[in-house]
Amino acid sequence: MLKKLFGSAKKAPSTVGQNTAADAQSAIPKSGAADTNEKHRDGHKRGRERGANKAAAKAVSTWSLKDFDVAPEEGKTRFHDLDLDERLMHGIADTGFKYCSPIQAASLPHTLRGNDVIGKAQTGTGKTAAFLITIFNDLLSNPIEEERFAGEPRALVIAPTRELVVQIGDDARKLGKYCGLNVVTLIGGMDYQKQQDKLAGMVDIVVATPGRLLDFEGRKDLYLDQIEILVIDEADRMLDMGFIPQVKRIVRSCPRKSHRQTLLFSATFTDDIIRLTEQWTEEPVNIEIEPESVATDTVDQKVYLVESQDKFKLLLNIVRHESATSVIIFANRRDETRRLFEKLQKAGIRCGILSGEIPQNKRSRTLQQFKDGEIECLVATDVAGRGIHVNGVSHVINYTLPEDADDYVHRIGRTGRAGATGTSISFACEDDAFLLPGIEAELGMKLPCERPPEHLLAGVR
Numbered sequence: 001m002l003k004k005l006f007g008s009a010k011k012a013p014s015t016v017g018q019n020t021a022a023d024a025q026s027a028i029p030k031s032g033a034a035d036t037n038e039k040h041r042d043g044h045k046r047g048r049e050r051g052a053n054k055a056a057a058k059a060v061s062t063w064s065l066k067d068f069d070v071a072p073e074e075g076k077t078r079f080h081d082l083d084l085d086e087r088l089m090h091g092i093a094d095t096g097f098k099y100c101s102p103i104q105a106a107s108l109p110h111t112l113r114g115n116d117v118i119g120k121a122q123t124g125t126g127k128t129a130a131f132l133i134t135i136f137n138d139l140l141s142n143p144i145e146e147e148r149f150a151g152e153p154r155a156l157v158i159a160p161t162r163e164l165v166v167q168i169g170d171d172a173r174k175l176g177k178y179c180g181l182n183v184v185t186l187i188g189g190m191d192y193q194k195q196q197d198k199l200a201g202m203v204d205i206v207v208a209t210p211g212r213l214l215d216f217e218g219r220k221d222l223y224l225d226q227i228e229i230l231v232i233d234e235a236d237r238m239l240d241m242g243f244i245p246q247v248k249r250i251v252r253s254c255p256r257k258s259h260r261q262t263l264l265f266s267a268t269f270t271d272d273i274i275r276l277t278e279q280w281t282e283e284p285v286n287i288e289i290e291p292e293s294v295a296t297d298t299v300d301q302k303v304y305l306v307e308s309q310d311k312f313k314l315l316l317n318i319v320r321h322e323s324a325t326s327v328i329i330f331a332n333r334r335d336e337t338r339r340l341f342e343k344l345q346k347a348g349i350r351c352g353i354l355s356g357e358i359p360q361n362k363r364s365r366t367l368q369q370f371k372d373g374e375i376e377c378l379v380a381t382d383v384a385g386r387g388i389h390v391n392g393v394s395h396v397i398n399y400t401l402p403e404d405a406d407d408y409v410h411r412i413g414r415t416g417r418a419g420a421t422g423t424s425i426s427f428a429c430e431d432d433a434f435l436l437p438g439i440e441a442e443l444g445m446k447l448p449c450e451r452p453p454e455h456l457l458a459g460v461r
Contacts, residue, residue, distance in 0.1 A: 063178075068093040077105040079133075082112060085140040087178045088133065095174055101126030104133075106287045111263060112137060116284040118277050119265045122413050125289055128171050128389075131157070131231045131263050136176050138229060138261070139204055151199040151216075152223045153184075153206040157231040158250060160238045162187040162209055162360055163367065167389045168233070169207045181205060186212045186222075189360025196221055210238070210246035217253060224253040227260055232280070235266040235273050236406070241383070244276070257282045268406055298416030299396075301424045303436065303449040308429040310457065312340075315399060316347055317456045318425060319377055326370070327377045327395045328388060330411050332402060334381060340399060341379045351377035354388070382407045391417050398426035401435040405442035 065086060070078050077100040079092050100108065103121045111117050111134040121127050135155045144154070159165050169185035176183060184198045186208035195212075199221050206213070206222070216222040230251070232238070238247055254260055262281045266273055277284065306314055319327050331337045334355045341353040352366035352375045369375045371390050380388065382402060393415040402408050408426075415422025428436060428449065440446055 063090050065089060070098045073099065076100070077108075082108055084112075084133065084137050085179075087140060087180070088136045088175065090178045091136075091175045092133070094177060097129070101129075103127050103287065103289045104130045106289070107263075107285075108133060110285045110287075111261070114138075114261055116257075116262045116281040117264070118281060118284045118286050119263070120267070120269060120286075120288040121265060122267050122289070122409055127265050128168055128233075129175065131233070131265070132168070132172050132175050134261075134263065135172075135205060135229050135231070136179050136181065139181055140179060142228075148202060148226075149223065150201055151203060151221050152226050153203045154226060155205045155229040155231070156213075156224065156227050156250075156254070157205070157207040157233060158210055158213065158238075158247065159207065159233040160209070160241050160243060161383055162189060163354070163363065163388065164234065165207050165209055166364060166367075171389075172205060172207065176205075183207065186216060187360065188212045189363075210243045210250060213250060214246055217250075224250065225255060227254040229261045229263070230254055230280075232262070232264045235264055235276065236268045236270070239270070239272055240404075244272075251280055267410065298420065299412050299422050299424050301412065301426075301447055303426045303428050303447045304452040304456075305433070305449055306427050306429055306452060308431055311399065311427050311429060312343060314427065314452055314456055315340075315397060316344070316349075317458065318395070318397065319344070319349055321456075323394065323423075325376065325394045326373070326390070326392055327397060328393055328411075328414050329377060329379045329397045329399050330402070331379065331381065332400045336400065337379045337381055344377060344379070349377055350375045351379060354378055354380040356381065356383060382410070388414050389417075390414070391420065393417070393422060396422065396424045398424070401426055401428060401432040401439070403435060405435075405438045408439045409442065 065080065068080075068089060070080055072078065079089065079097060079100065082100075084092070103119060103125045104127075107117050107119055107127075107130050111130070119127060119130075135157075139154055157165075157168055159168060165185050165187050169183055172183045181204040182202060183205045184195070184203050184207070186195050186206060188209060188211055192215075196216070199216065213222070217224060232247065238244055257280060262284070264277055264281060264284075269277075304314065315329065318324055319329075329340060331340060334357050337353055337355045338357070341351060344351045352370060354363050354366060358366075366375070366378070367388065367390075370378050370388075378388070382404075396412050396415045398408070398411060402411065412422075412424040415424060426447075436447065436449070
């Protein structure tokens with residue numbers, strides 16, 4: 001049963017009770033919840049819902065769908081075909097999106113009607129835009145006129161890494177440029193007070209890592225009992241990083257699943273993830289986008305068989321080649337990324353490093369420099385690399401093969417994005433070549449293995 005019809009008011013609360021405090025809170029009608037909150041949120045600032053801000057309203061008034069002409073094309077879904085709010089369409093037009101990606105075309109008709117969705121899709125397939133478009137269109141279609149509390153968002157997105165949260169927040173601000181909705185990102189490693197100040201007013205959408213979100217909720221700067229849409233992104237990575245207990249606490253703080261829309265995305269579905277989806281969603285639509293359509297169609301994959309002592313010189317020759325305009329280099333460990341970064345700098349390569357040992361503010365600056373073309377190479381670990389969503393990456397280099405085959409797919413997904421093509425080069429040496437069969441099994445294909453061309457080995461030893 002749908003939680004709400006597209007464009008209609010929210011469903012009336014159910015009379016079926018559950019045993020958690022969050023469920024009891026969610027069963028209170030909207031006005032009753034506000035009265036109850038006023039009693040227990042000592043001095044918490046209140047305010048009234050505002051319409052779209054004046055700048056956004058003015059921008060919309062001078063723009064119409066006639067300014068965004070996209071011809072129908074067989075086999076493709078246009079955003080025009082989805083009956084989206086015009087303010088949101090203006091933001092989509094500015095981003096240059098014209099046709100839905102496969103995950104967007106498959107999921108949006110369901111999510112826009114209020115269905116829960118479980119999506120299996122790799123990064124780089126457009127799932128971020130899919131759930132953001134759903135959130136914006138829903139909040140615009142169902143404005144709240146009565147009194148609201150500060151620090152009381154209507155939509156919540158949780159993601160496993162700080163870089164991914166920042167990227168989602170940036171994408172949200174671009175898509176929602178003319179919507180007049182307030183987006184706040186909450187991550188560790190950044191100034192706590194500045195993030196706290198952003199929660200002091202009306203908040204519509206929060207994007208956060210689990211730990212930092214619970215910090216703000218524990219200090220009663222943030223309340224989740226009015227969440228209408230909950231998005232859990234990269235659930236498999238949440239599990240790998242040990243965040244599931246925190247995510248469970250967050251879900252319990254939200255209205256029960258019959259009173260919210262839940263969207264869950266994961267690149268892989270283990271038995272543990274499947275059990276969690278059953279707990280957190282209600283009659284979900286299951287959507288699967290095969291990774292082969294992402295990994296093999298737009299990325300030229302190569303494996304170079306090389307001795308470990310020759311790897312750095314091979315790397316240096318590749319990044320110095322004129323075709324390598326924007327390169328991400330992956331290694332498995334922090335100490336290895338640090339050594340590579342230092343050696344590349346000494347060799348005169350403009351590069352940056354993204355790993356867990358680097359302070360968050362510096363990581364953010366480095367990623368922005370990479371986006372702006374100020375540096376040509378990034379050396380990253382898998383955890384930090386999950387948040388790298390940059391169009392135009394020419395090469396991904398696996399300096400060491402990942403121990404988890406899923407990470408290989410995520411790594412090469414950093415290139416060949418947004419319809420472009422890219423190159424993935426993996427180094428296989430005596431220490432890690434045994435990992436190749438597992439990667440090939442994950443891809444469902446054999447990877448071409450060869451000796452590097454002589455010109456890339458020039459100068460070795």
